[in-house]
Amino acid sequence: xxxxxxxxxxxxxxxxxxxxxxxxxxxxxxxxxxxxxxxxxxxxxxxxxxxxxxxxxxxxxxxxxxxxxxxxxxxxxxxxxxxxxxxxxxxxxxxxxxxxxxxxxxxxxxxxxxxxxxxxxxxxxxxxxxxxxxxxxxxxxxxxxxxxxxxxxxxxxxxxxxxxxxxxxxxxxxxxxxxxxxxxxxxxxxxxxxxxxxxxxxxxxxxxxxxxxxxxxxxxxxxxxxxxxxxxxxxxxxxxxxxxxxxxxxxxxxxxxxxxxxxxxxxxxxxxxxxxxxxxxxxxxxxxxxxxxxxxxxxxxxxxxxxxxxxxxxxxxxxxxxxxxxxxxxxxxxxxxxxxxxx
Amino acid sequence: xxxxxxxxxxxxxxxxxxxxxxxxxxxxxxxxxxxxxxxxxxxxxxxxxxxxxxxxxxxxxxxxxxxxxxxxxxxxxxxxxxxxxxxxxxxxxxxxxxxxxxxxxxxxxxxxxxxxxxxxxxxxxxxxxxxxxxxxxxxxxxxxxxxxxxxxxxxxxxxxxxxxxxxxxxxxxxxxxxxxxxxxxxxxxxxxxxxxxxxxxxxxxxxxxxxxxxxxxxxxxxxxxxxxxxxxxxxxxxxxxxxxxxxxxxxxxxxxxxxxxxxxxxxxxxxxxxxxxxxxxxxxxxxxxxxxxxxxxxxxxxxxxxxxxxxxxxxxxxxxxxxxxxxxxxxxxxxx
Numbered sequence: 001x002x003x004x005x006x007x008x009x010x011x012x013x014x015x016x017x018x019x020x021x022x023x024x025x026x027x028x029x030x031x032x033x034x035x036x037x038x039x040x041x042x043x044x045x046x047x048x049x050x051x052x053x054x055x056x057x058x059x060x061x062x063x064x065x066x067x068x069x070x071x072x073x074x075x076x077x078x079x080x081x082x083x084x085x086x087x088x089x090x091x092x093x094x095x096x097x098x099x100x101x102x103x104x105x106x107x108x109x110x111x112x113x114x115x116x117x118x119x120x121x122x123x124x125x126x127x128x129x130x131x132x133x134x135x136x137x138x139x140x141x142x143x144x145x146x147x148x149x150x151x152x153x154x155x156x157x158x159x160x161x162x163x164x165x166x167x168x169x170x171x172x173x174x175x176x177x178x179x180x181x182x183x184x185x186x187x188x189x190x191x192x193x194x195x196x197x198x199x200x201x202x203x204x205x206x207x208x209x210x211x212x213x214x215x216x217x218x219x220x221x222x223x224x225x226x227x228x229x230x231x232x233x234x235x236x237x238x239x240x241x242x243x244x245x246x247x248x249x250x251x252x253x254x255x256x257x258x259x260x261x262x263x264x265x266x267x268x269x270x271x272x273x274x275x276x277x278x279x280x281x282x283x284x285x286x287x288x289x290x291x292x293x294x295x296x297x298x299x300x301x302x303x304x305x306x307x308x309x310x311x312x313x314x315x316x317x318x319x320x321x322x323x324x325x326x327x328x329x330x331x332x333x334x335x336x337x338x339x340x341x342x343x
Numbered sequence: 344x345x346x347x348x349x350x351x352x353x354x355x356x357x358x359x360x361x362x363x364x365x366x367x368x369x370x371x372x373x374x375x376x377x378x379x380x381x382x383x384x385x386x387x388x389x390x391x392x393x394x395x396x397x398x399x400x401x402x403x404x405x406x407x408x409x410x411x412x413x414x415x416x417x418x419x420x421x422x423x424x425x426x427x428x429x430x431x432x433x434x435x436x437x438x439x440x441x442x443x444x445x446x447x448x449x450x451x452x453x454x455x456x457x458x459x460x461x462x463x464x465x466x467x468x469x470x471x472x473x474x475x476x477x478x479x480x481x482x483x484x485x486x487x488x489x490x491x492x493x494x495x496x497x498x499x500x501x502x503x504x505x506x507x508x509x510x511x512x513x514x515x516x517x518x519x520x521x522x523x524x525x526x527x528x529x530x531x532x533x534x535x536x537x538x539x540x541x542x543x544x545x546x547x548x549x550x551x552x553x554x555x556x557x558x559x560x561x562x563x564x565x566x567x568x569x570x571x572x573x574x575x576x577x578x579x580x581x582x583x584x585x586x587x588x589x590x591x592x593x594x595x596x597x598x599x600x601x602x603x604x605x606x607x608x609x610x611x612x613x614x615x616x617x618x619x620x621x622x623x624x625x626x627x628x629x630x631x632x633x634x635x636x637x638x639x640x641x642x643x644x645x646x647x648x649x650x651x652x653x654x655x656x657x658x659x660x661x662x663x664x665x666x667x668x669x670x671x672x673x674x675x676x677x678x679x
Contacts, residue, residue: 032429032439057467061441065466123461177559184433184456195437197462317439318415318430 004288012285016298020075023302027071027309032317033062070194072207073266074308074322075301076214077194078273080263082300083218085274086281086292087256090228091249092157098275099260102145102160106167107137108264112189113174116182124199126189127265134261137163142253151249192270192323194308213262218297221255224248225289232287270323272330273303283337373491376474376484377452379460383469384446387492391445394432394454396626397473397488398423401449403627404489404497411443419621419628437462447471449488453541453625473625477544478633481625482506505630509548512637515644516550522640523554524616525574525609534563541625549636550644551576566603573607576614576640580623616640 028040043059046052052060084099092101099105111133115125141163145156175183189196198206227248230238235245263270281295304322311325370382389411392398398417401410412427414435429439432454440448445468450460452474463470471491475481482502489498526542528534536542537557546553554574555564579594595615598604609615616639621628638645 032436033442058441058444061466061468062438066437066441176563185458188433188456188458193458195434195462196458197465201465312436312438316430317428317436319434319436321434 004286004291009291009294012291013294013298016295016302020298020302020305023305023309024071024075027305028063028067030309030313031062031067032312033058035059035062069198069203069207070308071305073194073210074304076207076210077263077267077270078277078300078302078304079218079297080214080259080300081270081274082277082296082303083221083293084256084259084263085300086278086289086296087221087252087259088274089278090232090289091252091256092153093232094153094157095279096275097157098271099256099263100164100269100271100274101157102141102257103137103163103167104134104257104260105264105269106164106171107140108134108261109186109190109269110167110171110174111136112265112268113171113186116186117174117177120182126185126196127199130265131261134257134264137167138254138257138261150246151253156253188321189268191321192268192326193321194267194304195319196267198266210262210266214259217255217258217262218293220251221259222290222293224251225293228252228289229287232289268323270304270326272326272334273300273307276330276334277303279334280337370469373471375471376487377472379464379470379472381464381469381471383471383491385493387447389443389445390447390449390492391429391440391443392417393429393435393448393450393459395419395423396453396624397449397451398426399624399626399628400485400488403501404485404492404494406489406492406494406497409492411445412440419624419626433459435459437466440468441466447491449473451475451625475625476539476541478509478541478548478629479544481541481629484625485627501627505627508630508634512548512550512634516637516641519550519641519644521547521550521552522576523572523574524551524576524578524640525554525569525572526578527580528561530579532563533566533569534561536560537562541629542622545622545629545633546578546636549633550641551578551636570603570607574609576616577607577609578616578618578636580620581617 025037029035029037039059040063043055043063046055047060047064081099085097088097088099088101089095091097094101108130111129111131112126114133115122115129119125141156141159142151144159144163145151147155175186200206227238227243227245230241230243231245231248239245260274277300278292278296281292281299285291285295303326307325307329308322310329311320311322314320314325369385371385372380372382375381388409390401390406390409391412392401392410393414395414395417398410398413399419401407402420402423407422410423410426412429413423414432415428415430416432417423417426417428427439427443429435429443433456437459440463448463448468448470450470450472452472455472460470460472471488473484473488475484482505485505486495486498486502489495489501524546526536526546528536535555535557536546536553537560538553539558540560543553554572555562555568557564577598594617595610595613598607598610598615604610616636618636619628619632621632622636
């Protein structure tokens, strides 16, 4: 195996960014509204030059109103879920761990449902309530998952699973109380959906805020990547080598949970990406977390943009929820890659 | 855009929203049935409907030339299937809607998602959402939509005609006691209607009442509860695949083979009615479904024509006597 140099990390990431860029271009081009690459480039160019009035209204609506915000949100959600998945897999030392295993999505879903019952027509209430739900679950599971004052991986996993099933039971109970239109919103939310409009008219500011939170949380996780490599060989060994295991676990737990809460509150529970993408990246680039965290982030973004492009086009003009698409495409891809590696 | 400017009227409504700044046409501000302020052009030329009942309303108003697109669920009248589709009511493609250049999109709370309406409004597209909870509410919606599209007269005529048909049904059955029915939305699991749905109101117009009282719109109920309440009639809705005449005996046979259902008195007596699937849609076709249901549930009121009036008149006198003597609140005939 070649040594992992900063140069190699940069080149790998640059290559993946290239793939992401191609994916974004394809996604911008595809859709129910016919628009050529030339028109898209022209629209983007005129927008950059500040000559909005020269752009046909419909091009503007399609490119800036619909496709770009959705792609940006997809990149953010995919990168967050996948980074969180990589983090949880190391923290729990369990290859089946995903961003939802510790009950974060159930907590967020409960928050969303409560907001739909209490304040059904308040813009942004779902996102805020979902984030509060996710944050409370994170805190609750953290205290349940400690043993002797320290975060204990098996205890944490059990606490998370119990919290998830308990919260799901409350959700099932509350679902019998909501009426038709709210039930529809929540059903889409539980499947994972990128179409919900942001809670503010300042879309750029909103996306900027979300990306800022992502960079902070993913960056915090990245600072622990060398230590995570050691912890993966064994906690005792890592301790002997001078790693502050408790601090690393705390940072990874909080960072991964914040990333999950962020993704779930804006898009609902999109499955499979957080589980699948880190494993795919391991197969391609090895298990070193210094390379895995950035590649998982970019890979997750690619996966969601691809899945959402398919969700928008396969049964056009009807759209599939993106969560249905990730589950539909994720499982076979995963089995194929797993079998191929075994050979 | 030149055409748009040519159509532009001199009068400009105050406070046109900023999103519509690119649209130079004169708009007026209206409040839709969900309380949303919408700026709608004075002359609507391209409308997109996001639900079957809205499509049906457009056709009933004779405004189908203005219908630029509808959903893949829109099947009534059959011509609606030939219009460009924008996807299903719950997951329409916003891009496909934009591509049809609508100056008005019609939505309804009974099937569309609030997210869809929000997203379209963000794009600066005028969306008017209807929210009918009763039969009269549906008629008001029809009049409102006709008004939006500059067809107030057609709207008033259609509503008057539908109201006359409702009044005719009402005149025949008003004095008869309400029939207790189980309205089956879904058989397995058993889902019925709540008190606040327009179907519950349509049933009242047809001289019936849901045996099950629920605040939720689409409550799931246990068959035991139905056995306990013993509704007089079971009302099912028809599928498009089967004609109404053929489906009734087969539905009855089907229920007679099912353990809990066959013990119901209504099933034993063959009191199973298959309502037209128009009963599910708050659209002008609902009136036809009410007429059909009233006929099936109160055959005696429709069997007699000239003599029937006398009979109803006699019944009214009798009821008034009962009513004057009766003080019980829950008594149905007093409530009338």
